[in-house]
Amino acid sequence: MTNDDKSGSGGASGKNRGEDLVGDGDETVGWSNAGPIRTIITGKGRPLSVFLLLVALVVLLGTGDLLTPWRNMGFDIQQRLHPRQAENLPVMIVEIDEKALQAYGQWPWPRTMVANLIQAITFRGALVVGLDLLFPEPDRLSLNQIAEDRDDLSDEVRNILRTVRSNDEILAGVVGRVPVVLGRAALTGDEAEVWKKASKPMPPTDLQDPSLLNVLPKADAVVTNLPVLEGNAIGLGVLNGEPDSDGIVRRVPLAMNIDGEPHAGMILEVLRVGLGSPDLMFLGQEGRVSGVRIGPTDFPTDPDARVTPYFTESLDARFVSAADVLSGRVDSILFKNRLVLVGVTGIGVVDKRATPVSPLVHGVEIQAQVLENLLYGTRLIRPAWAIWAEAALMLVLGGLVIWLMPIVKPWIPVALFVVVGGAAAVASHLAFRFGQLQLDPILPSVLSTVILLSMLGVMIAEIDRRRRTLRATLQTERIGAARIAGELQAARDIQMGILPDVSALPGVPAGIDIAAFLESAKEVGGDLYDAFMVDEKRLFFLVGDVTGKGVPASLFMALSKAMSKSAALRGPGVAMNAIIEMANDEISRENPADLFVTMFAGVIDGETGHVEFCNAGHEDPHIVSADGTVRVLECDGGPPLCVFEGFPYPKETLTLAPGETLVITTDGVTEARNTTGGFYGHDRLEVGLGRMVGEADLNAGLGTLVRDVRTFEDGADPTDDLTLMAIRFKGA
The missing domain is CATH 3.60.40.10 (PPM-type phosphatase domain)
Known part of the structure; x- marks a missing residue:
């Protein structure tokens, strides 16, 4: 229990006592005659508003990424209002879903089943198969492994089983015959120690300038697949990338700095193999990435080697059940000239993320959407000049208010403020729709609103000051005592609250x-x-x-x-x-x-x-x-x-x-x-x-x-x- 019943009526009681002392006389001394207010309204409020405008400019230009979450709210709204429309699907996803698990058993499957799935995909014309899966340990369902695990087998049976090729060797044989990219998982901290001796990616990820390494997201090591698998794979890519602090995936890294070595992500490796290129290189200089070169083609990226995807809604058309592929119920040319990703979707929400468009999306579909953005050039762009354009908008809005408010009727600068701000919002929306540009008119408008409110406040204060006369002098000590008592009671109420x-x-x-x-x-x-x-x-x-x-x-x-x-x-x-x-x-x-x-x-x-x-x-x-x-x-x-x-x-x-x-x-x-x-x-x-x-x-x-x-x-x-x-x- 608390002693709230003794806390009284709080600040209200203090206020009433003060009003009793003042009496019911005319209010001849108003707030607008207070010294600070008189100072503020000097120069018709322009000095204060200019100061606030400069502060807002410093906030807008000098806070770096601190304002990014506020900008993201507007950018997310744009994507939700107009998500990308996928006319063609160059990337397909073969999902190991509930249907596949019911048909072929719980996950993980025997590696022979995975090998059959890969062969079935490539048989139907896939350019490359990217596995959003990890195989760090031997398959315990291999017959030679069973020979070691079972104590009830005769020596004759055990010796026969030991001669059988392991499931991992069978999968490795398939990986070596068809274009397959294996995934790796990045690790940081203590758990990374046991994986630091992992082999480097082959082929290596090249950098045009060594300084580009510093802008890549850092990790200490990667979880690798079995050497017999990685030795036969045509590509190795890092799978994981962290969402923003609010859990929404807005930007996706294309490579990582793994213990001082650049390591391409799964997205780039699938794209490289699909395009038939033996290598890839990040372009740029002085710590700013301009893009990635795969064969003769350059793909632009953000300066930190990330991509801001323009998302579609989650599309069922991207997905094909592994059960249908294995059973042959899909068209023989379904995957012809397409990039194919394989991932598990049937065991709950293990790898589900939110995007600005969809509350829950499988991680493998995010990778597919990034590939589509790279292939079609539809990624969202935050141009380097965007911040300066937004600062100019804020200066225009604030300048109009500061200049016009003291000399014309108030509704005129308010109307101009709304018109200019609305025009900027329309222009930014058109830039998004037709140029995939991310321009933020909201934050400059909000900061400029502070200027507008300050000028309106000065005007109200000036009007109030003109209509008031001096109030009768009150007993300072009694007023002070009543105010202090009320404030202390209010403070007590707040403290107990x-x-x-x-x-x-x-x-x-x-x-x-x-x-x-x-x-x-x-x-x-x-x-x-x-x-x-x-x-x-x-x-x-x-x-x-x-x-x-x-x-x-x-x-x-x-x-x-x-x-x-x-x-x-x-x-x-x-x-x-x-x-x-x-x-x-x-x-x-x-x-x-x-x-x-x-x-x-x-x-x-x-x-x-x-x-x-x-x-x-x-x-x-x-x-x-x-x-x-x-x-x-x-x-x-x-x-x-x-x-x-x-x-x-x-x-x-x-x-x-x-x-x-x-x-x-x-x-x-x-x-x-x-x-x-x-x-x-x-x-x-x-x-x-x-x-x-x-x-x-x-x-x-x-x-x-x-x-x-x-x-x-x-x-x-x-x-x-x-x-x-x-x-x-x-x-x-």
Whole structure:
């Protein structure tokens, strides 16, 4: 529970008290006569608007890729409104779908089945077969492998099976006879170590200028296929490319920097083999890629060796079931003079991505669409001059407003603003439809709107200033006191509002009860608590106490709570001590007043009662048994947060038995004082905790303990904030 019922009416009450002091007289002193406003409207608002326009120009030109997500929203809308229309399909996809799995068994198939599929595809005229598959380990379904795995075979049978060619050798023979490109998967980090000795791609990917290597996406190694397969393949291409931060694939890399070596992607290798070229080369210089040369043909790319595909919707016509190919139910010339990709689509959403046009697309279809974009020259282009054109648009819009607003009727510059902005939107749309150009009129228009609003605001202020006269002088002290009281009450409402209602936390396991109470000694204080689920069964909780009281402590309390929650939600599997250390480092960086905060934080498993916790200079909590026995949880802990940046806090653990309750308090409980100067103390606290088991629930138990503290104080003003949290494990 929280003490929200004592928070009053917030800032509204402060405002009413101020209005009572002012009375109902005429408003003769308006906001438009305030000193800052008078300064702003000097020169009819033009100096301010020119300054804002220059700031907007710096934001537009100087923030690099930071504004890309905002631009992407407009670019995505263009593709959704007018997706690319595929008149011809030079790339087909043979999918190992549910139909194929039902007909020929679960994946992975025997490599002999894959070999049969490749032969069936090439028999029907495919120029090249690109496998969106990996074969890093031997086929366990090979007869010679079965001879090694089965203990119930006779020596005679075992020896016969050992002489049979392995499935991998059969597949390798097919790969060596027909044009097949095998895929590799890029890896980074520790998992890449075991693959760093993988053979280099053959043929190698050439660079016109060595500096081009630095613009390729980097990886440490690749997962390779069996040497017997890669040794026979005509091409090897990297399969994976990361989507944007929002999970949407907008740009696709055509090659990667694998441990200092350029490695073409599957897309380029399929294109190279399909065009009959023995090699390929990335063109460009001084770290900017202009395109890739395959045989006599140059394919333009973005400067970072990526392509921005112009997507179609997902098309069923691109797909052919492997079951139909293997059974011979497809036309004998279905794949004639076409590039064919083979991928698995029938085992869920393992390789599904979103595009600006479709919410879920198989990764192999994205590769097919990139190939179509390269073959037909339909990729989207963000020209180098686009940013300058957008800056010019913003200057025109802002300049019109700054020039015209003070000298003509307001509707005229507003109308011109709308007309010019609308014309720019139409022009950018036409450039997209007919030139595949990505030009963004939205962001310059939004930034220019700030200029428009500032000029309108100045005009309103000037009108208001002209119609107002001086207001009657009020008693400064009384007005100030009323305002401060209202602001402090509003601050208290805000502070209490950011604390969670733990009785209504979503997703709390049935095996956990939790209650909390916080009451500040002043209008606002420095105590804090938080609780939230980090996954389906684990509850994160914390109780903290900022040094000092009042507004500075309350502001630091809000910062500490936000930073701690951010650290706890950084990702699954983060250790408790790592969370506290991240919170310590981040709060310390935002602590110019050199405050510090004690904190007890932990995570409890709702099924087992297991608790991982860290104590950063906080009061040791108590454990209350089901029979009312109370004991102190003695912690190793460390110093309060912000005392030592980078301190290695120890992670500690305990397991609550069913019926046990973990109670965390701040020193506002034990240091509560009565009128004679006596302290409430630890002994009274333990007695009060022991009585909790007799209450109907944890909220009632905490309420009884709080009333006992207030009774002890006997009307004395609280000396510190009072915070308690109780977590009871009821059992799985």
